[in-house]
């Protein structure tokens with residue numbers, strides 16, 4: 001099953017709002033699924049756009065429910081997150097908040113032990129590679 005859909009083109013409004021011009025991809029461990037991420041899109045928003053769900057709650061960087069390991073790559077936080085939820089030490093220790101984290105290029109994250117990637121439109125194939 002193809003989990004990726006054609007990506008919409010970055011609109012003038014999105015680009016004018018200061019979104020980055022590069023797009024990346026996120027590989028989600030341990031599901032082994034790789035998804036494209038649009039400029040200015042958070043990892044959770046990309047996951048949702050591809051028809052998947054992970055564990056999250058506030059989607060505003062305020063609760064920590066989505067916290068995951070950033071295994072490879074870099075992310076940036078265009079929108080604010082709570083320091084009490086993701087401290088500088090957490091970031092240095094390889095943690096990220098996928099609800100606000102926007103990949104800079106390609107990244108790999110590992111969901112927490114309580115989380116799993118679920119495809120709401122079909123079956124998850126753990127070894128699938130949905131690229132865009």
Ligand code: FES
Nearest residue numbers: 057059064066099
């Ligand atoms: S869902 Fe609340 S911090 Fe990410």
